[in-house]
Amino acid sequence: MLKNTYKYVSLIIITIIVSVAFTGSHSVQSVDDLAYAIALGIDIAEDDNLEVTFQFNIPSANGESGSGESAPSVIDSVKANSIDSAINLMNAYVSKEINLSHCKVIVISQELAQKGIAKEIYSLMNKVQIRPDSHLVITTSTAKKYIESVAPSLENLVAKFYEVLPTSGDYTGYTINAELGEFFNQLLCETCEATATLGNIVQKKEEENTSAEDSSSGGTEGQSNESVSAKNGIENLGVAVFKDDKFVGSLGTEETLAHLLLRNELKNCNISVTDPEDSTKKIDLYLTSNHTARINVSIVNGTPYIKIKIIANTRISSIEDITKDVSDERISKIEEASADYLKELLSNYCYKTSKEYHSDIAGFGRYALKDFKTNTEFEEYDWLSHYQDAFFEISTEVNIKSGFLLTGT
Amino acid sequence: MTEKKIGNIEAIAVVLTVMINHIILNLPKSIISTTSSGSIINVIFVTLIAFIIVYLISQLLKNFPSLDILDISKFLGGKVLKFIIGALFLCYLIFTISIVLRSFSETLKIIFFPRTPVQIIMLLFLLAIVFVNKLGFQAIARSNLFFMPIILFSILFIFVANFGNYTVQRVFPLLGNGAVSTFLSGISNLFAFGGIAYLYFLPPHLKEQKDYTKIAFSAIGVSGIFLLMSVTTLLLLFPLLTSSEEILPLYLAARFIEFGRFFQRLDAVFVFTWIISMACYLSLALYFATNIFKKITNIQYSKWVIGLIASICFGIALIPQDLKQISFLENNVYKFIILILVIGVGLGILIFANIKNLILQKKKGLSVLPENNKSYERS
Numbered sequence: 102m103l104k105n106t107y108k109y110v111s112l113i114i115i116t117i118i119v120s121v122a123f124t125g126s127h128s129v130q131s132v133d134d135l136a137y138a139i140a141l142g143i144d145i146a147e148d149d150n151l152e153v154t155f156q157f158n159i160p161s162a163n164g165e166s167g168s169g170e171s172a173p174s175v176i177d178s179v180k181a182n183s184i185d186s187a188i189n190l191m192n193a194y195v196s197k198e199i200n201l202s203h204c205k206v207i208v209i210s211q212e213l214a215q216k217g218i219a220k221e222i223y224s225l226m227n228k229v230q231i232r233p234d235s236h237l238v239i240t241t242s243t244a245k246k247y248i249e250s251v252a253p254s255l256e257n258l259v260a261k262f263y264e265v266l267p268t269s270g271d272y273t274g275y276t277i278n279a280e281l282g283e284f285f286n287q288l289l290c291e292t293c294e295a296t297a298t299l300g301n302i303v304q305k306k307e308e309e310n311t312s313a314e315d316s317s318s319g320g321t322e323g324q325s326n327e328s329v330s331a332k333n334g335i336e337n338l339g340v341a342v343f344k345d346d347k348f349v350g351s352l353g354t355e356e357t358l359a360h361l362l363l364r365n366e367l368k369n370c371n372i373s374v375t376d377p378e379d380s381t382k383k384i385d386l387y388l389t390s391n392h393t394a395r396i397n398v399s400i401v402n403g404t405p406y407i408k409i410k411i412i413a414n415t416r417i418s419s420i421e422d423i424t425k426d427v428s429d430e431r432i433s434k435i436e437e438a439s440a441d442y443l444k445e446l447l448s449n450y451c452y453k454t455s456k457e458y459h460s461d462i463a464g465f466g467r468y469a470l471k472d473f474k475t476n477t478e479f480e481e482y483d484w485l486s487h488y489q490d491a492f493f494e495i496s497t498e499v500n501i502k503s504g505f506l507l508t509g510t
Numbered sequence: 511m512t513e514k515k516i517g518n519i520e521a522i523a524v525v526l527t528v529m530i531n532h533i534i535l536n537l538p539k540s541i542i543s544t545t546s547s548g549s550i551i552n553v554i555f556v557t558l559i560a561f562i563i564v565y566l567i568s569q570l571l572k573n574f575p576s577l578d579i580l581d582i583s584k585f586l587g588g589k590v591l592k593f594i595i596g597a598l599f600l601c602y603l604i605f606t607i608s609i610v611l612r613s614f615s616e617t618l619k620i621i622f623f624p625r626t627p628v629q630i631i632m633l634l635f636l637l638a639i640v641f642v643n644k645l646g647f648q649a650i651a652r653s654n655l656f657f658m659p660i661i662l663f664s665i666l667f668i669f670v671a672n673f674g675n676y677t678v679q680r681v682f683p684l685l686g687n688g689a690v691s692t693f694l695s696g697i698s699n700l701f702a703f704g705g706i707a708y709l710y711f712l713p714p715h716l717k718e719q720k721d722y723t724k725i726a727f728s729a730i731g732v733s734g735i736f737l738l739m740s741v742t743t744l745l746l747l748f749p750l751l752t753s754s755e756e757i758l759p760l761y762l763a764a765r766f767i768e769f770g771r772f773f774q775r776l777d778a779v780f781v782f783t784w785i786i787s788m789a790c791y792l793s794l795a796l797y798f799a800t801n802i803f804k805k806i807t808n809i810q811y812s813k814w815v816i817g818l819i820a821s822i823c824f825g826i827a828l829i830p831q832d833l834k835q836i837s838f839l840e841n842n843v844y845k846f847i848i849l850i851l852v853i854g855v856g857l858g859i860l861i862f863a864n865i866k867n868l869i870l871q872k873k874k875g876l877s878v879l880p881e882n883n884k885s886y887e888r889s
Contacts, residue, residue, distance in 0.1 A: 118633050229621055232775070233765050282766060289749040292679075470682035476546050476750070477687060 142244030153187035214348030233282020239341035274370030292466025359450035525729035528705035548686020557734035596806030
């Protein structure tokens with residue numbers, strides 16, 4: 102009798118607990134009831150408020166992406182004093198609840214970044230929905246305009262476009278794949294400063310002639326004399342440099358290559374060096390970074406002394422006389438010219454980040470850690486403020502392995 | 511049903527589960543906040559000390575085969591000492607269950623169930639562990655052993671899969687905040703080996719008493735390796751400030767894992783395995799708490815004891831007001847309970863009991879243990 106009572110009481114308790122536990126799920130909306138933001142743009146508005154732009158994918162349209170037409174997306178923006186208030190406000194406006202778990206990119210305007218974005222980054226990292234691998238772009242125009250300008254020409258899905266675009270740095274060396282989680286870690290790092298991808302709006306030719314608006318966009322300082330004429334509407338080229346949480350400047354495509362080399366993040370890319378035998382001609386080399394950058398930092402009389410050695414392997418991509426026998430002497434001249442080119446590139450990068458930006462974005466500080474006995478000593482030394490006094494000794498070595506199909510070497 | 515004994519591997523998993531679950535919660539974070547970049551050396555150091563302590567325990571227990579610390583306390587100071595020691599260990603276990611339950615439920619609420627009241631999550635856990643406890647110790651030990659490889663693999667996977675994200679230079683300065691901090695004040699990180707508490711209660715449950723030393727050393731060795739792995743993961747992955755400020759840091763480390771663009775968001779799988787792991791750990795802790803309660807009260811009708819202790823744990827778990835208080839209890843109070851009760855008092859009881867045994871042997875010229883062994887057998 103008692104056993105049966107015990108069983109019944111247990112069953113009733115379990116039923117009550119389970120039903121209460123799942124009662125909440127009736128109020129939780131299903132996937133169809135959620136509005137998935139794929140991009141988040143943050144601009145500065147009047148009175149130091151934020152203008153937050155949301156780009157939503159329309160889920161029903163995605164299923165029809167096989168038709169070849171781009172899936173439409175909706176762009177809405179709202180002004181509020183914080184990201185959370187903006188999300189709240191937008192939730193009141195759109196018919197569905199906003200969900201950020203598929204947010205691929207966070208775009209922040211340069212203007213806001215110059216004032217400091219620690220609060221915004223903390224706020225984003227504090228959200229479970231936001232993934233640490235969301236891409237972070239600092240745009241020279243407004244974030245809203247950047248998002249509005251996105252018009253992927255080879256992708257139907259904007260989300261896919263956002264996912265793939267930042268990875269182009271892997272095979273071009275022109276941009277970095279800056280992720281939110283990494284940026285957050287860099288903000289808290291005592292041995293390095295933060296970087297983000299630099300984004301621009303690509304001006305369409307007809308607009309270039311008629312509109313002088315946003316004359317700053319479409320190119321960055323230190324950029325090579327190459328230009329893009331494409332339909333994507335945006336380009337991610339270069340690096341946004343931060344000192345603490347403030348944007349202090351940008352690096353062009355060639356400096357980005359140096360940045361990737363020093364951080365051992367370069368997979369492969371093409372470089373053009375001046376032909377040592379004819380200064381009017383260029384030789385294209387395919388650079389593979391099989392060796393890690395050897396960096397040694399020592400503190401000499403309280404000043405950082407940074408020794409860098411880069412060994413790079415290359416293959417000749419294009420050279421005028423590739424089909425005839427290329428002598429060893431010519432090869433070593435090209436190797437020497439390439440090494441000089443890389444040395445200059447690295448030197449410019451190091452002194453620009455040190456003397457101009459005072460920002461150790463390459464993370465040389467981590468190599469200095471071994472010179473200190475305790476963390477307290479390192480904290481007292483304050484590496485990040487001493488980086489501006491750093492001296493560099495750079496040596497480079499380039500080995501040409503061969504050509505590709507037409508070796509000639 | 512509950513009195514069946516367990517094999518060596520099951521016993522190793524029992525001790526291991528304590529440490530592994532605290533690693534999942536925030537043990538590595540606590541260690542890193544104490545010793546910063548010296549954490550790797552500190553973990554190696556405290557593991558060596560843990561080995562010495564375990565060696566001492568196994569040697570001291572040799573004179574008391576098949577007896578747990580309560581029986582040894584009875585031998586040393588009679589029923590009063592047995593009651594005091596039992597009550598202390600019971601309080602420790604109830605405290606641990608309550609804090610672990612609340613801490614993990616709060617974390618689950620933040621990550622997965624933002625709209626579910628934390629009490630519901632806690633109740634579901636308690637239901638599971640009370641049900642498992644009804645099935646007996648062997649069932650708990652076996653299910654724990656079944657899931658242990660999966661849980662160990664999850665930690666190993668997080669360690670290996672994050673290789674590409676590591677900044678190796680973060681191990682410098684090797685001594686962190688200095689030699690004193692790493693080796694002297696850092697010795698308090700010995701609390702990481704809280705599984706030692708369960709070693710005091712294992713002897714009566716072992717099939718092979720002679721393998722006790724082997725079991726204890728294996729459990730501490732594996733625990734040390736996984737602690738080292740998790741501390742290394744956090745130290746090399748995050749800046750020091752981040753490593754010491756996160757909730758469930760291994761979960762955050764799991765969020766950084768990605769293999770290309772097609773193999774991402776693995777963290778949900780990890781959390782799923784950790785929920786099972788946590789349920790196994792809480793079941794074990796509840797079993798030992800119930801067992802101690804039965805022994806110190808000598809109650810005949812013990813059917814409702816499991817539910818009673820689970821209810822007490824639930825009540826205590828609701829006391830902390832916020833995560834800050836939970837974190838304080840987890841990192842500070844728990845640490846000192848382990849150091850004082852488990853290592854200090856536990857070892858003290860064993861040492862004095864051995865001295866008493868030696869004196870009695872010398873006086874009577876024979877050992878008094880066989881009688882005590884008989885007295886241990888439960889009615």
